[in-house]
Amino acid sequence: DQQVKQNSPSLSVQEGRISILNCDYTNSMFDYFLWYKKYPAEGPTFLISISSIKDKNEDGRFTVFLNKSAKHLSLHIVPSQPGDSAVYFCAARGNAGNMLTFGGGTRLMVKP
Amino acid sequence: DAEITQSPRHKITETGRQVTLACHQTWNHNNMFWYRQDLGHGLRLIHYSYGVQDTNKGEVSDGYSVSRSNTEDLPLTLESAASSQTSVYFCASSDGSGYGYTFGSGTRLTVV
Numbered sequence: 001d002q003q004v005k006q007n008s009p010s011l012s013v014q015e016g017r018i019s020i021l022n023c024d025y026t027n028s029m030f031d032y033f034l035w036y037k038k039y040p041a042e043g044p045t046f047l048i049s050i051s052s053i054k055d056k057n058e059d060g061r062f063t064v065f066l067n068k069s070a071k072h073l074s075l076h077i078v079p080s081q082p083g084d085s086a087v088y089f090c091a092a093r094g095n096a097g098n099m100l101t102f103g104g105g106t107r108l109m110v111k112p
Numbered sequence: 113d114a115e116i117t118q119s120p121r122h123k124i125t126e127t128g129r130q131v132t133l134a135c136h137q138t139w140n141h142n143n144m145f146w147y148r149q150d151l152g153h154g155l156r157l158i159h160y161s162y163g164v165q166d167t168n169k170g171e172v173s174d175g176y177s178v179s180r181s182n183t184e185d186l187p188l189t190l191e192s193a194a195s196s197q198t199s200v201y202f203c204a205s206s207d208g209s210g211y212g213y214t215f216g217s218g219t220r221l222t223v224v
Contacts, residue, residue, distance in 0.1 A: 006154070009152070032211070034212055036215075041217070041218070042217055042218070043202055043204075043215030043216050043217045043218055044155070044202070044215045045215070046212045046213075046214075049211065049212065089154060089155060098143065098206060098208055098209060098211075099157075099160070100212075100213060102147075102154050102155040102156075103154055104152060104153060104154035105154045105155075
């Protein structure tokens with residue numbers, strides 16, 4: 001039973017437009033959420049995070065939104081750039097220990 | 113600079129052979145993790161360790177083992193390699209805060 005789901009395996013957007021990546025979770029005990037970015041032949045790298053006590057966190061072109069009632073978070077990238085093309089993983093931390101549970105990933109392709 | 117390194121980057125082995133993948137970190141992190149990445153499944157936890165002499169099974173631990181004799185290293189052993197273990201393997205470490213992992217660059221293992 002996947003506790004963290006990314007239902008869109010891929011997403012294609014035009015350069016300059018907004019990219020919206022979605023993530024759903026089932027465990028209400030998750031208290032911290034993260035997004036990781038992964039380029040081919042590299043390990044995932046941390047991108048942005050949000051605590052469960054907040055509903056929005058912004059860092060430059062990247063904004064993460066959290067809707068606790070819907071158990072849904074999203075990553076917005078504005079404006080999208082070709083260098084943003086990568087696989088994005090959503091992850092969640094349970095409040096018992098620091099284990100992260102990852103979603104299946106979404107491959108973002110930003111076309112010039 | 114602190115880092116986490118995996119070796120080898122690529123490995124081809126035959127079915128039934130024992131294989132060990134190395135993971136070495138200089139962050140002085142207590143927590144270390146092994147994941148495998150497969151299309152459609154994202155990152156799945158194999159084994160993890162919260163310190164020296166501590167090891168725990170993850171979601172997909174069958175056929176794998178780890179040992180932790182020091183802080184820096186968590187080698188992953190495939191006791192008898194199977195074709196189903198063809199995958200990309202990532203090692204990660206964390207300081208225990210749960211605020212994110214640092215990943216290695218991965219090992220691509222092919223079992224023929």
